[in-house]
Amino acid sequence: MTANPSASESPRWCVVGRAAEGRVAVVEMRAGGERGETMVLDADELPAFIAERESSVREFPVREGAERRAAGRDPSEPPRWVWSDTPFWYPRLLSAGVRVGRCHDLRLCHTILKRSEFVREREALIGAERWDAGSGAAEPVPDESALFEIETPAGAEDEVPHDLESALEEFERQRAALASSRDPGRIGLLLAAESAGALMAIEMASAGVPWDVDEHDRLLSEVLGPRPADGAKPAKLLELAEEVREALGDPGASLDSPPKLLGSLRRAGIDVGSTSRWELAEHEHPAVAPLLRYKKLSRLLTANGWSWIDEWVVDGRYRPVYVPGGVVTGRWASSGGGALQLPRGLRPALRADPGWTLISADVAQLEPRVLAAMAGDQAMAAAGTGKDLYSGIVESGIVATRQEAKIAVLGAMYGSTTGDSGRLVPRLRKSFPVAMRLVDRAAESGEQGGVVSTWLGRSSPEPDQAWKELQARASLPGATSRDEERARRTAREFGRFTRNFIVQGTAAEWALAWLADLRLRLAAMEPPADTAPARASGPVFERRPHLVFFLHDEVIVHAPQRQAEAAAAAIRESADAAGRLLFGDAPVDFPLDVRIAERASKE
DNA sequence: CAAGGTTGCGCG
DNA sequence: AAAGCGCGCAACCTTG
Numbered sequence: 001m002t003a004n005p006s007a008s009e010s011p012r013w014c015v016v017g018r019a020a021e022g023r024v025a026v027v028e029m030r031a032g033g034e035r036g037e038t039m040v041l042d043a044d045e046l047p048a049f050i051a052e053r054e055s056s057v058r059e060f061p062v063r064e065g066a067e068r069r070a071a072g073r074d075p076s077e078p079p080r081w082v083w084s085d086t087p088f089w090y091p092r093l094l095s096a097g098v099r100v101g102r103c104h105d106l107r108l109c110h111t112i113l114k115r116s117e118f119v120r121e122r123e124a125l126i127g128a129e130r131w132d133a134g135s136g137a138a139e140p141v142p143d144e145s146a147l148f149e150i151e152t153p154a155g156a157e158d159e160v161p162h163d164l165e166s167a168l169e170e171f172e173r174q175r176a177a178l179a180s181s182r183d184p185g186r187i188g189l190l191l192a193a194e195s196a197g198a199l200m201a202i203e204m205a206s207a208g209v210p211w212d213v214d215e216h217d218r219l220l221s222e223v224l225g226p227r228p229a230d231g232a233k234p235a236k237l238l239e240l241a242e243e244v245r246e247a248l249g250d251p252g253a254s255l256d257s258p259p260k261l262l263g264s265l266r267r268a269g270i271d272v273g274s275t276s277r278w279e280l281a282e283h284e285h286p287a288v289a290p291l292l293r294y295k296k297l298s299r300l301l302t303a304n305g306w307s308w309i310d311e312w313v314v315d316g317r318y319r320p321v322y323v324p325g326g327v328v329t330g331r332w333a334s335s336g337g338g339a340l341q342l343p344r345g346l347r348p349a350l351r352a353d354p355g356w357t358l359i360s361a362d363v364a365q366l367e368p369r370v371l372a373a374m375a376g377d378q379a380m381a382a383a384g385t386g387k388d389l390y391s392g393i394v395e396s397g398i399v400a401t402r403q404e405a406k407i408a409v410l411g412a413m414y415g416s417t418t419g420d421s422g423r424l425v426p427r428l429r430k431s432f433p434v435a436m437r438l439v440d441r442a443a444e445s446g447e448q449g450g451v452v453s454t455w456l457g458r459s460s461p462e463p464d465q466a467w468k469e470l471q472a473r474a475s476l477p478g479a480t481s482r483d484e485e486r487a488r489r490t491a492r493e494f495g496r497f498t499r500n501f502i503v504q505g506t507a508a509e510w511a512l513a514w515l516a517d518l519r520l521r522l523a524a525m526e527p528p529a530d531t532a533p534a535r536a537s538g539p540v541f542e543r544r545p546h547l548v549f550f551l552h553d554e555v556i557v558h559a560p561q562r563q564a565e566a567a568a569a570a571i572r573e574s575a576d577a578a579g580r581l582l583f584g585d586a587p588v589d590f591p592l593d594v595r596i597a598e599r600a601s602k603e
Numbered sequence: 604c605a606a607g608g609t610t611g612c613g614c615g
Numbered sequence: 616a617a618a619g620c621g622c623g624c625a626a627c628c629t630t631g
Contacts, residue, residue, distance in 0.1 A: 278616080295611085299612060331615085331621065335623080338614090338623060340622070410620085413619085417619085418618050499620080504620065504621060553615070
């Protein structure tokens with residue numbers, strides 16, 4: 001694995017950190033771990049320094065994972081940048097027009113390593129509590145002179161350290177932990193994928209989603225009526241509210257307060273236990289239809305109405321804040337802007353710049369396919385080969401309809417025990433025993449308070465103290481049957497969590513590998529000379545195809561029109577590459593639905 | 604009146 | 616009030 005050490009070998013890693021007096025230091029490290037010289041730079045010299053290292057070889061070489069391992073590292077490849085926290089370092093580089101190929105995000109990797117069952121020696125990491133702190137997710141960079149010179153702000157205890165010494169120490173701890181791991185290949189892959197995700201999250205926020213504000217306004221006006229003067233309710237909402245009050249015979253009914261609305265509904269003889277949609281829908285009262293409509297529109301207005309546009313769309317770009325690793329399973333979360341909850345009906349507002357196009361792709365049934373692959377369940381894999389997995393299950397005669405197949409599969413992964421879903425799951429257990437055994441074992445482990453891990457080694461958190469006490473109390477001599485019942489219930493709940501964890505978490509790993517590979521492929525494409533730049537996307541992306549949106553199993557790329565087909569091909573190739581990278585030759589494919597259009601579409 | 608909890612609904 | 620996992624956000628409402 002170690003290349004021949006020689007004086008001319010370029011560094012494998014470059015650790016970056018803050019130095020004294022607002023300066024920045026970089027330490028090179030070779031593959032064996034020995035440190036090279038420490039270079040101290042003025043903060044504003046860092047972008048040029050990194051750009052030079054990145055471009056001294058050809059840009060972002062793309063190779064297949066297997067081939068890469070066989071060949072070893074190209075000694076002239078750019079280094080992997082090791083830093084405290086990508087949201088702290090990377091936005092400033094991007095605005096300076098500098099992109100990095102690879103990084104190691106110490107904060108994210110710390111979290112994975114200290115929790116991973118695959119890692120034997122974790123004490124040092126668990127002891128390094130400063131690295132449990134949050135991200136220094138940056139305020140917008142004030143101006144050039146402030147580049148990396150931000151004084152430690154109040155409340156910085158919540159933030160991981162950004163100085164060089166801390167970074168070097170933590171990196172050493174992480175290297176030791178990785179070396180002690182039962183499967184350094186998988187964990188190493190996970191750390192690389194997680195770090196690539198950190199880069200992509202910042203890059204997507206930087207490029208922004210091209211957003212057609214006029215179309216958004218049209219969509220809103222169409223259903224709500226024209227935008228009212230500040231604060232007032234749109235005409236259509238007022239009309240619907242009147243209609244509901246009339247039907248209820250309650251002129252003062254409040255529709256926005258669930259407790260008050262519940263009272264009004266019950267007084268009008270609508271016997272509901274809550275005001276939620278699915279329950280209301282069961283009743284045949286003239287107030288129900290307008291009320292459901294009111295709720296729908298009210299939600300649209302408050303979550304993604306005109307004030308959302310004002311707050312989140314600037315310069316024709318929607319810039320949500322992604323939070324890689326924000327979900328325990330490894331999925332991304334978001335913070336601000338609601339990127340992960342954009343209503344599908346608003347998708348037409350995603351619109352390519354002139355001369356550009358959007359390529360949208362999503363994976364069909366990602367989670368069950370991932371389950372089949374990680375379990376090595378040939379029968380389940382075969383049901384999904386080259387087609388819709390649910391239809392494949394129907395064709396195998398396991399259930400009668402696609403809808404039943406879907407309910408059964410989701411029930412298997414979520415652990416349902418009742419209803420249609422609970423009834424159908426046993427059929428799956430019979431036809432796909434290998435896959436079902438895997439999730440059933442994960443559930444058992446959780447019910448006993450155990451830890452489970454994804455394919456690449458992200459481990460689930462232990463249950464909290466209250467859970468453990470509840471279980472302990474239930475087995476004590478004085479335990480009541482209520483204690484026992486509660487303990488059983490919470491045990492099953494935690495079992496459903498761990499059952500789902502291994503599937504959702506491994507699907508997240510597949511998606512990260514997909515995106516990371518795609519990112520490099522897109523970056524390697526030559527910008528066409530005759531396409532107008534997408535100026536609002538910033539210096540790094542304005543001429544190149546780039547990712548603009550990611551949602552668990554779907555991705556949207558903004559590309560010059562003439563590169564649409566190439567970008568679509570790259571998306572497919574990356575999906576294949578991700579499957580091979582994680583699962584080798586397992587006979588599971590990951591078919592995509594890919595669409596090229598000016599606008600993202602609803603379906 | 605700010606902080607924190609609950610409800611309901613958007614997404615996968 | 617979901618059956619069955621994981622989230623974020625706005626609004627309402629209670630608590631301190």
